[in-house]
Amino acid sequence: MAIETFGFPTTIRFGAGASREVGPHLRERGLARPIVVTDRALAKLPVAQAFVAALRDAGLDVALFDGVFGNPTGAQAMAGGAAARAHAADAVIGFGGGAALDVAKAVLVMAGHDGDVLEYAFDHPQVRQIGDRLSYFVAVPTTAGTGSEVGRSAVVSDDATHVKKILFSPKLLARIVFADPDLTLDLPAPVTAATGMDALTHNVESYLSPAYHPLCDGIALEGVRIAARALARAVANGHDRDARADMLMSSMMGAIAFQKDLGAVHSCAHALSTVADLHHGLANGVMIDHVMRFNLPAAVDRMAELAHVARAPGGDRGSPEARAAAFVEWLGALKREIGIPAQLAGVRGGRPVRRQDLPALTAVAVADGCHKTNPRPVSAGEFTALFEAAL
Numbered sequence: 001m002a003i004e005t006f007g008f009p010t011t012i013r014f015g016a017g018a019s020r021e022v023g024p025h026l027r028e029r030g031l032a033r034p035i036v037v038t039d040r041a042l043a044k045l046p047v048a049q050a051f052v053a054a055l056r057d058a059g060l061d062v063a064l065f066d067g068v069f070g071n072p073t074g075a076q077a078m079a080g081g082a083a084a085r086a087h088a089a090d091a092v093i094g095f096g097g098g099a100a101l102d103v104a105k106a107v108l109v110m111a112g113h114d115g116d117v118l119e120y121a122f123d124h125p126q127v128r129q130i131g132d133r134l135s136y137f138v139a140v141p142t143t144a145g146t147g148s149e150v151g152r153s154a155v156v157s158d159d160a161t162h163v164k165k166i167l168f169s170p171k172l173l174a175r176i177v178f179a180d181p182d183l184t185l186d187l188p189a190p191v192t193a194a195t196g197m198d199a200l201t202h203n204v205e206s207y208l209s210p211a212y213h214p215l216c217d218g219i220a221l222e223g224v225r226i227a228a229r230a231l232a233r234a235v236a237n238g239h240d241r242d243a244r245a246d247m248l249m250s251s252m253m254g255a256i257a258f259q260k261d262l263g264a265v266h267s268c269a270h271a272l273s274t275v276a277d278l279h280h281g282l283a284n285g286v287m288i289d290h291v292m293r294f295n296l297p298a299a300v301d302r303m304a305e306l307a308h309v310a311r312a313p314g315g316d317r318g319s320p321e322a323r324a325a326a327f328v329e330w331l332g333a334l335k336r337e338i339g340i341p342a343q344l345a346g347v348r349g350g351r352p353v354r355r356q357d358l359p360a361l362t363a364v365a366v367a368d369g370c371h372k373t374n375p376r377p378v379s380a381g382e383f384t385a386l387f388e389a390a391l
Contacts, residue, residue: 009150019180023058034091037104039068063087077117081110091136098146105154121165139174144247145195147255181245186238193338196231197285202254205263209373216260223253228310235338261373271364278350285340289331298376
């Protein structure tokens with residue numbers, strides 16, 4: 001048997017009110033000049049304004065970079081890096097959803113490194129190495145979806161081509177995460193649904209990946225169990241603190257688990273974000289049952305186990321094939337309950353996906369690395385068929 005290498009993430013402070021500890025935590029470590037990286041819309045809301053005010057009340061000289069919007073881009077990261085250098089920031093605080101946290105990691109790099117941010121993407125032909133000139137990084141998630149707060153990568157898009165590029169290094173792990181479910185209260189139902197489907201997809205695809213990582217398998221299964229009991233409740237009631245806490249935990253579990261790798265749902269979602277500027281979580285939500293139906297013949301036993309932990313109707317009786325099929329049906333029912341469109345035609349946001357987009361969608365999906373660990377290999381023609389089925 002081959003020798004495997006395992007790694008797990010950072011310290012997490014989890015619970016209602018945890019975000020109030022950020023200021024004292026920085027002061028205790030002799031840090032005084034943080035920059036908060038967040039998105040344009042969130043910065044205008046009371047929750048963000050209260051967070052920044054609390055940092056200032058703790059005696060910190062705080063700068064705010066609120067130049068994140070839509071899918072994160074290289075230009076946003078470069079602007080944030082310039083703002084961090086201008087402030088002489090000794091700490092970077094990522095405050096927001098996946099886009100803000102990804103840009104915060106890229107800002108962390110560009111505050112102390114030369115060149116263009118995309119030169120640090122792992123697939124750049126002359127990739128630059130991320131060195132040690134990094135300030136103290138704190139992650140404070142305000143949505144339960146990507147789990148970027150516990151990840152060691154940042155996804156930013158090329159401004160010209162819109163192709164997603166990945167910066168990857170253990171040095172991008174937050175020194176500490178403050179996961180406060182109170183920050184996710186009153187998140188609008190459509191955002192809760194889309195980000196929640198992102199978290200669920202991470203757990204599902206990680207568990208189905210054929211890569212060897214039993215530690216991640218256990219985390220992914222429990223992440224699915226938690227999301228299955230909490231997602232619909234969180235969408236239905238913005239004040240359900242227990243459901244919000246469950247989804248924040250499931251989100252982090254999915255991101256921890258997917259160091260095992262992902263699958264074809266993510267390749268489809270990355271294509272939809274690139275070609276049609278579709279929200280990543282929403283794209284995962286639309287595509288997941290279509291891809292799982294395709295995967296079923298290659299992952300019967302594991303999908304039957306997913307049916308069991310999700311408590312899918314029919315998931316505990318019949319043949320493994322019947323139980324696996326019950327999981328796919330459960331995904332469709334969950335989407336209907338929380339308002340995720342069954343087809344791309346029902347999506348609001350981004351631009352409409354048209355039949356003439358199929359060649360471009362297929363090309364991006366094939367080039368994306370996530371499907372290489374899908375339980376069933378996916379050809380270009382099969383990607384086209386998956387997008388056609390979802391139209």
